[in-house]
Amino acid sequence: MILQRFFIRLFTMAITLLGVSVVVFVIIRVAPGNPIAMMLPPGATDADIERLRALYGLDKSILQQYGIWLSGVLQGDFGTSISLRQDVLGLVLNRLPATLELSIVALLIALAIGGPLAVIGAREQGTGVEAGIDVANGAALSIPDFLWGLALILLFGVLWPIFEISGRVSPRLDLPFATQFYLFESILRLRFDLTKDLISHMFIPALALALPLAAIISQLLKLSLKEVMTLDYVVLARVKGFSETQVILREALKNAALPALTLIGVQFTFLIGGTVIIERLFSYEGLGNMAIDAVINRDLPLIQGIVLVFALLFVTINLIVDMTYALLNPRLRHG
Amino acid sequence: MTLTRRQILAYGASALALSAIGFPTGAMAQSDELVIAYNVNLPSWDPTTGPSAVNPTIQGIYQSVFDQFIPQAPDLSFGSGLLTEWGWSDDKKQIHMTVRDGVTWHDGSPFTAEDVVWSLERAGKEETGNPIQFVWKNLSNFQVDGNKITADAAGYDPALFKWMSFLTGYIMPKAYYEKVGAEGFEASPIGTGPYMVDKFERNAFVRLKAYPGYWGDKPAYENVTIKFVGDAASRVAEVESGSSHVTLEIPYEEYDRLIAKDDLAGSIDTVSDIGMIFLNDIEVMNDPNVRKAAVMAVDKKLLVDRLLRGYGLPIDTLETPEYEAFDPSIKVEYNPEKAVELLKASGYSTDNPVKFTIQTTKGFKPKDYEMVQAIVGMWRKVGIEANIEVYEIAKHYELRAADQLAPAAFYNWGNAIGDPTTSTGFAMYGPSPHSVWDGQDVIDAINPLWGEADEEKRIAGWKAVSKLIADNAYVLPLIQYAQPIVHAKGVNVVPHKSGALLPALMTPAS
Numbered sequence: 063m064i065l066q067r068f069f070i071r072l073f074t075m076a077i078t079l080l081g082v083s084v085v086v087f088v089i090i091r092v093a094p095g096n097p098i099a100m101m102l103p104p105g106a107t108d109a110d111i112e113r114l115r116a117l118y119g120l121d122k123s124i125l126q127q128y129g130i131w132l133s134g135v136l137q138g139d140f141g142t143s144i145s146l147r148q149d150v151l152g153l154v155l156n157r158l159p160a161t162l163e164l165s166i167v168a169l170l171i172a173l174a175i176g177g178p179l180a181v182i183g184a185r186e187q188g189t190g191v192e193a194g195i196d197v198a199n200g201a202a203l204s205i206p207d208f209l210w211g212l213a214l215i216l217l218f219g220v221l222w223p224i225f226e227i228s229g230r231v232s233p234r235l236d237l238p239f240a241t242q243f244y245l246f247e248s249i250l251r252l253r254f255d256l257t258k259d260l261i262s263h264m265f266i267p268a269l270a271l272a273l274p275l276a277a278i279i280s281q282l283l284k285l286s287l288k289e290v291m292t293l294d295y296v297v298l299a300r301v302k303g304f305s306e307t308q309v310i311l312r313e314a315l316k317n318a319a320l321p322a323l324t325l326i327g328v329q330f331t332f333l334i335g336g337t338v339i340i341e342r343l344f345s346y347e348g349l350g351n352m353a354i355d356a357v358i359n360r361d362l363p364l365i366q367g368i369v370l371v372f373a374l375l376f377v378t379i380n381l382i383v384d385m386t387y388a389l390l391n392p393r394l395r396h397g
Numbered sequence: 398m399t400l401t402r403r404q405i406l407a408y409g410a411s412a413l414a415l416s417a418i419g420f421p422t423g424a425m426a427q428s429d430e431l432v433i434a435y436n437v438n439l440p441s442w443d444p445t446t447g448p449s450a451v452n453p454t455i456q457g458i459y460q461s462v463f464d465q466f467i468p469q470a471p472d473l474s475f476g477s478g479l480l481t482e483w484g485w486s487d488d489k490k491q492i493h494m495t496v497r498d499g500v501t502w503h504d505g506s507p508f509t510a511e512d513v514v515w516s517l518e519r520a521g522k523e524e525t526g527n528p529i530q531f532v533w534k535n536l537s538n539f540q541v542d543g544n545k546i547t548a549d550a551a552g553y554d555p556a557l558f559k560w561m562s563f564l565t566g567y568i569m570p571k572a573y574y575e576k577v578g579a580e581g582f583e584a585s586p587i588g589t590g591p592y593m594v595d596k597f598e599r600n601a602f603v604r605l606k607a608y609p610g611y612w613g614d615k616p617a618y619e620n621v622t623i624k625f626v627g628d629a630a631s632r633v634a635e636v637e638s639g640s641s642h643v644t645l646e647i648p649y650e651e652y653d654r655l656i657a658k659d660d661l662a663g664s665i666d667t668v669s670d671i672g673m674i675f676l677n678d679i680e681v682m683n684d685p686n687v688r689k690a691a692v693m694a695v696d697k698k699l700l701v702d703r704l705l706r707g708y709g710l711p712i713d714t715l716e717t718p719e720y721e722a723f724d725p726s727i728k729v730e731y732n733p734e735k736a737v738e739l740l741k742a743s744g745y746s747t748d749n750p751v752k753f754t755i756q757t758t759k760g761f762k763p764k765d766y767e768m769v770q771a772i773v774g775m776w777r778k779v780g781i782e783a784n785i786e787v788y789e790i791a792k793h794y795e796l797r798a799a800d801q802l803a804p805a806a807f808y809n810w811g812n813a814i815g816d817p818t819t820s821t822g823f824a825m826y827g828p829s830p831h832s833v834w835d836g837q838d839v840i841d842a843i844n845p846l847w848g849e850a851d852e853e854k855r856i857a858g859w860k861a862v863s864k865l866i867a868d869n870a871y872v873l874p875l876i877q878y879a880q881p882i883v884h885a886k887g888v889n890v891v892p893h894k895s896g897a898l899l900p901a902l903m904t905p906a907s
Contacts, residue, residue: 098798110531111798111830113523146440146599147447148583157600215634223638228434228631233602233622345626347601354627355438355600360791 064388071384075377082373083135083366087128090365118144118362131366140370141363145355150367154349158371159242160230161341161348165334167245167264168271172333175272176279181315183280184287185306195280202277208339211270215343218266226263228345235259267344271336275329282325286318293317320390327383331376430620431888431900434632434641438600438625442586443579444567445519446526451564453670453811457897458623461605463588464568466494466513466561471893471902473669473719473815479508479568479589479612480561489553489850492536496544500612502570503587503594510546514539515571517548529565532557553848555855559814591616591901600625605900617904636661636883643884645898649706649763652881663883665708668896669813670880671717672709672762673824674755674772674873675797675806675833681753682804686743687781688870690736691805692729694779695772701876704764704771708879714863715810715821717877719894722817722859727867729874736779750782755805756796759787762809768875769807798830806833809878813895817859818847825866834871 098114115121119130134141140150183195205213219227231237231244235256239247245264248256290296291314299313300306338350345351349368356364435458440449444459468478482495500508519525521533535551550557560566568589574582586594591613592605605621624641626632633651635641637658647655649665656663681687697711716723737746745751755773759766766787773783786803788796796802812820826843827835842862849855866872882898884890891902 219634220638229601233604343628
């Protein structure tokens, strides 16, 4: 049953990606802005314009361009970036790990903040503590992540400068890494000096990304916990003499976490989307930062490559969440 | 709420963990190196090909690593560099150049006249993708005799040697490039400039190290890190927190705030960038009264004083005071009363205003949108009702190349070599894809100047073109921009009129 569900999801993934590729390809070609016009030097002639259009294949119809691009993608060739003059797939794969690490750290921070707040809120139902948590959640949700970023730059970068406010790693450090997953590799290599430097750079942008998600986790998990805590088996645990904290952590949390899981997965994809602005703000060398440059330069092949990889990431995360939910939920597991 | 012992211990542990992750000393720039928060990324290390080659802002980084054929001093004057002498033959059919002896590339190999010839030949080939190929392709039949080079020129170009100080005018290492190829060069570029590339993380930073074999004066800073910080607020935080020593291109309000601090200083000098409004020869702009009224109704000094906090210079032509063809006698008066009269002569008034669209970017240049809003307000008072259309700079380029801009369109124009061909020439010469006004009188006035061999006559001719343009209000020149640079008081910064921020010109303050 789960295997069947997996293959159906794989099929819908492929359809989604194809749809995304068509939409993106058409939109960026009909949107205002011409990459050739941006490259024109003073004194360029009409012949120069035509030469550049032919060089980048822009003299063909959109359908022809799409056909050429898609057949290339299916063979692993995403084309060449107009502004960077390098292989798009290589550029994207080079940047993806930085964005993934930032997103994962942000998710962990969100869980670390949102989880305990949910438990405290559920335990302190109807008190001032719960009301305080609700107010904090409201504030965290209503302020967009880039504003959190600016506020955190001011706080931790200027007023109390204990964190780095730009870049991914200190330029003066020599990096022994074999992959672009600097943070994970520094931990595996036991190079905690580098880990500290990487986290020092990553902490503020990750926190800015995490705060809205932490609020969502907190609210959702708290509601779920409150619902579960009225069920008979939880009441029985109380009767057995467990403390309220023990009841929540040992009995209620497991079942309450399940409904929250799906939404956290969806929200995680939004968090990855948020990296575009946050990476720019913190000059963090990830995929989002590169996406903004690509859009400014109307670098069509690079925009297509980045959007396709983002789309692949989103559908993969959704697949993982869906499969995890199916595995954890007995009703789905046993059909 | 009272805290339990357990809670106090937990909070204490959390604070300790936060302090451990935080890096109080690491967040400050090291004193033995210069750290610059730069406003743009460096997309490519080849300064002669691709879109980045024509991005004026990046030139400061290129000029740290590579030498141009002819260097330009901070006041835009030309000096002796890798070429120590250059010029045209008497019949203006050949050029000659003398190459400096004793220069080495960053890999230690000798720099020769062959490198100069190869760089010029490569720049002139269509397939290499040099955006200024239309200039370099006119040179051929290079002959080398020791450190002397001669070449045939397809025609006399008075700005040719000035281009050697401008976009794509860099000397590249022939032997090294042929050995490592384009990809190898991107991975490990070498030049003859004051700094060599020590480490480069795309979109993050470049770490430069002073080249011990540099032919010129040794730079004061042994190590320079240039961080690419695209967001202005982040650049402000970088220099305010001490993470960077120098930054540039920040809002004027922030500039004033930062230089008031005890540990920061700054400079805000005019650069070779101007703000202007293109007028298109369509619709109501074909009425000279409307054009002249639109130009006369704008109080440029007020724009500079109120919007740019006094930083900038009102201009009357597309030539700034540093440019060769600048003519201080050409004045366009601010006269709203006369503007009203002119409009009245064409049947317009505040009750029956002339209407057209003005296009502008928003945030591409400092206060661009606000400036256009203020201008529209000034126009309204004399009987012009302009509708503001905001677009992205990419759209501007597209529309301008297709000659489809609105009757009025705000833009900025850079001209670091100060020659009239690359300012008034390309901006106002109808057949150029960058021009918007296509009037035949301007084309006829410019045509004989492209190849004028008599320099005095040429410059006088361009001044006459500027006068023609001003008298007929074919364009609305607005202001010469000022570039804000903020730096730690421990660093001396020499601003460059081209807007290039050059670490080699920075020295520790005594």
